[in-house]
Amino acid sequence: MDAEDLADLIDVPEPIAARVTIRDVAREAGVSISTASKALNDQGRMTPETRDRIRTVAQTLGFTPNAMARALVSQRSFTIGLLTNDTYGRFTLPVAAGLAGAMVDRGVSVFLCALEDDPERARINLRAMQEKCVDGLIVAGKRIDRRPPLDLARLPMPVVHVNSAAAESDIAFVPDDFGGAKAAVAHLIALGRRRIAHVTGPDSFAAVALRAEGWRDALGEADLPCFGVAERGDWSEAFGFAVGCRLIMAPSADRPDAVFCGNDQIARGLIDALTLHGIRVPDDLAVVGYDNWEIFAAATRPPLTSVDMALTELGRIAGAALLDLVGGTRVEPGIRRMPCRLVVRQSCGAPAN
């Protein structure tokens, strides 16, 4: 009883249509492996006819090159890692989408590593990325003044930071909080508002300081005073709501005619409170948010004008920079602040067009 008979008797789970390799292509086309490789990669010299023949054979056989064998010899895996501790996903997801989209166009795949603020997890993931020979790393965070718990020292591959803390010697991309805030406040000023307050998140966030600075700067340029100080609480609707309730108590002369909020949730809570007590937005008081979190901004009544941080674009750009780095192009270290975009809806009182 030989092997063939056995195969008939034993219930083999699958014939496992062995993957077709370049060897199969070469044999079928009647050429050597090296010629086949060159034909498929558009390298070396050969008759166009030979090249075409090999190509059609590869096509009909359904040949798929083994990226790992290729990586082994070429020392490029066409693979990068995305490390993030923002499992909640508000910030990382758009970044990841932009990144993955830009990468797939260049034949690069992205490993997703969820860190969850756990140094042990971080270590494991970092090691996995090293073993898998990624060409580079994107480190994405949820705030620009903290970095995921990673020991990035002496890593053999290039690293690009996105929306996370970075040293001056790193290469990093973050949204331009100052510029975004300034644009938002300037827009309010252009609409005729003069008493513009700022309600924002906790002091501990670097973004809070930057946005407040943008607020002050825009007012200064228009020779307007700050209306009160930047009021800081947490990033929640509840805080916005509480501030809104306080505003209502004040005599209307002491009230601002516009509030620039540090994020959309605060703006939402604020608007809810005002609406509940009969203050009209934007007629009596204009509101602008930050983040342009669609699900919030669009659902607010009235729809919220907000600053978009262009996170998807940020992911795309960071990916491109990383690929440059991998390719050997020198990229100047430093923190690049990418422009934000004001999305005008109705809460700021802009005329509908």
Added chain:
Amino acid sequence: MDAEDLADLIDVPEPIAARVTIRDVAREAGVSISTASKALNDQGRMTPETRDRIRTVAQTLGFTPNAMARALVSQRSFTIGLLTNDTYGRFTLPVAAGLAGAMVDRGVSVFLCALEDDPERARINLRAMQEKCVDGLIVAGKRIDRRPPLDLARLPMPVVHVNSAAAESDIAFVPDDFGGAKAAVAHLIALGRRRIAHVTGPDSFAAVALRAEGWRDALGEADLPCFGVAERGDWSEAFGFAVGCRLIMAPSADRPDAVFCGNDQIARGLIDALTLHGIRVPDDLAVVGYDNWEIFAAATRPPLTSVDMALTELGRIAGAALLDLVGGTRVEPGIRRMPCRLVVRQSCGAPAN
């Protein structure tokens, strides 16, 4: 002038501390490559002393095995692909987090593929996954009655679906919409509500039918009538708000004493409308949502009782199933509906504890 001199003159970008390979470990430990391999993988026989020596050498040299070389010979890449068209991320992100977490514990890395409902993108990504030799695929969608635009036929690797449409012959995990809805309504009944309405999303979603069925079933078991029919609109706050406004018009005798909403946004809009017009939630009318989207549920006034679909758990389980499949374990095909969990907050009128 020899090579060494050149290295001194030319500004070499980096010495490129050549990756240390098992060959280096073997040489340093004074053994053959095969012995080194066996020592590091706890295989074969050798003096414990030899094994330890090799291990310490590997340790001090900072040896990292090359996963691709390993994969090449072992035909296992310890890598899987996550394909999703839910770039918005409401559903996929928790799934991805659960998946990635479970995988990293087993030494498996996850490729993130953003499809964006673009068949061309899908094709490219699928091909990349094949080239990168992933051991298996997770296909995640945003609704259980549509699947990402993929041609999964004749794929050489196992596939597990999560929260996406699947044939009976597929292996799929989806939340148990019927059960979740039933539990939510049963809870309202237990709290003494009798006139329980249902306001939910568009007819075209399979989840809408399932949740409505759960609502009917729970009422039936308690010998209660359906309050009206399941009212269907879109999944937005605006729709919930509109329904809320309509409820206010009705004489209070014709009003439900509880509303089970098809998602949290509808619930939020509904509560906002009711609050705005002086109807107290939950005293006059209890509300329960679906999705347990923390950012919504917790910010609603009062905080929203909602059904959690346990998406993270879903990702974890799907990953485990895929790994079983990869390992050769047979997994019964079929669609598995995983239990949902009711998260009780205050909008349902449950006594605080």
Added chain:
DNA sequence: CAGGGTCGGGAAAACGTTTTTTCTACTTGG
């Protein structure tokens, strides 16, 4: 017609592992 150049293509090394096979030397039983 000799010498060099180009053109088409093949052989083989290399990438870093795992695994099977082989080899050597030592132990042990009779």
Added chain:
DNA sequence: CCAAGTAGAAAAAACGTTTTCCCGACCCTG
């Protein structure tokens, strides 16, 4: 004291590519 067995370790094949070198045939040129 010899055959047989075994423990420890090395050799070599294999995984699927890319790439460098090489070889023979043909075409010019002088």
